[in-house]
Amino acid sequence: MHTFMAVYETGSVKAAAEALHVTPSAVSAAIAALESALGTTLFAKAGRGIVPTDASETFATYVRKLLGLLAEAAGAVQDAERGRVRIGAVATASEYVLPRLIASFAREHPQIELSLSVLPRDELFSLASDHAVDVVLAGRPPHGSGLVTRARRANRLVLVGRPEIRGDPRTTTWLLTALGSGTRETTLALLTRLQAAPPLLTLGTAGAAVAAAREGLGVTLVHEEAVREQLEAGELASYPVTGTPLDRPWHLCTTSEPTAATRLFLRHVCARERVGSAAFHTRHRPKG
Known part of the structure; x- marks a missing residue:
């Protein structure tokens, strides 16, 4: 199963072999044995490489859980x-x-x-x-x-930006974290409740968003603990728009x-x- 996941995640027998510190032939043999046991094809040729089949995609969801449970079981005993x-x-x-x-x-x-x-x-x-x-x-x-x-x-989320922002902070650029971030989802939900449609700029991490806010690029919703020192030093200011701060x-x-x-x-x-x-x-x- 570890060999299967290595091939599945790297998309290459050679890369999987390097990651596992074994030979490519050993990886190929393990995949062939697994395909024989399952009675299905897990990888198909695509040009010079391979791609997972539909069966492989399904199998991978189970293997992740199985490997996780094995590691958890080892710790449990x-x-x-x-x-x-x-x-x-x-x-x-x-x-x-x-x-x-x-x-x-x-x-x-x-x-x-x-x-x-x-x-x-x-x-x-x-x-x-x-x-x-x-x-x-x-x-x-x-x-x-x-x-x-x-x-x-x-924990609280506060809206922060450079001190003395001119105008309504709801209309300035809002700096966002990456997709999948809970703070991003909360920010977008807040803007919907405010019926606001400001310019948006995605910067990935909370640290990058805070740094950009400190330089005057806009405002960002952030965990209060992460900016307490900057707020106390006057490098950032809190802007209590309707709905903030948020208890999270x-x-x-x-x-x-x-x-x-x-x-x-x-x-x-x-x-x-x-x-x-x-x-x-x-x-x-x-x-x-």
Whole structure:
């Protein structure tokens, strides 16, 4: 299955072999054996390369879940203190929320292996549903995802821009994060409620949007924690248009059966005596 996914994701037997540190013939043999077992063709020739068949596309959705479950199962049978926690977080949370929590946890539990994936919100929830990460730090999980919010922490989105913007901030350029970002979706929903249609400029990351706002290119909706220092220094100003600031708590989400090490991590980050003001709380735990 690992070999199949390597070929599927790279689109090349040679590239898959390099990624897996095996020979191309070994990769071809593994794919041939898998096709024989399944009774179907997984890859078809296209010019000098190969492309996945419809059967391959379907099989890949199952393989992701199977590999995720195998990794989760390996962690589940280990003692909590010898396990691992695969964390997924959106960029802003990884920069301003997680560092203190991870550092504190690592000091108390040095034998637990930690890993961090920083991706857009939608990709993270997809990985969590496929059991490819153990815990996600982002906004609220989408309905129907099967994910459970284990803890939350207060968070606000504020509209910021260069000080002394002339005119109505609703008509100036609004700076957006990339597709798949929860902040982008919230920004567009806010503009719809305001019945505003300002110029839009997509800059990818929240950091890039904030930097552009600081240079006077427009305004951007951003997590307050990410710009607190710039606001206090007068480099940015907050513009309280109707509907802002927005309460958008951080959510720590897992599948319905988190591993022992994951539960230990969740207990740690909710312990105020361990992490201080960075602590999450376990009240009101909605399901996705």
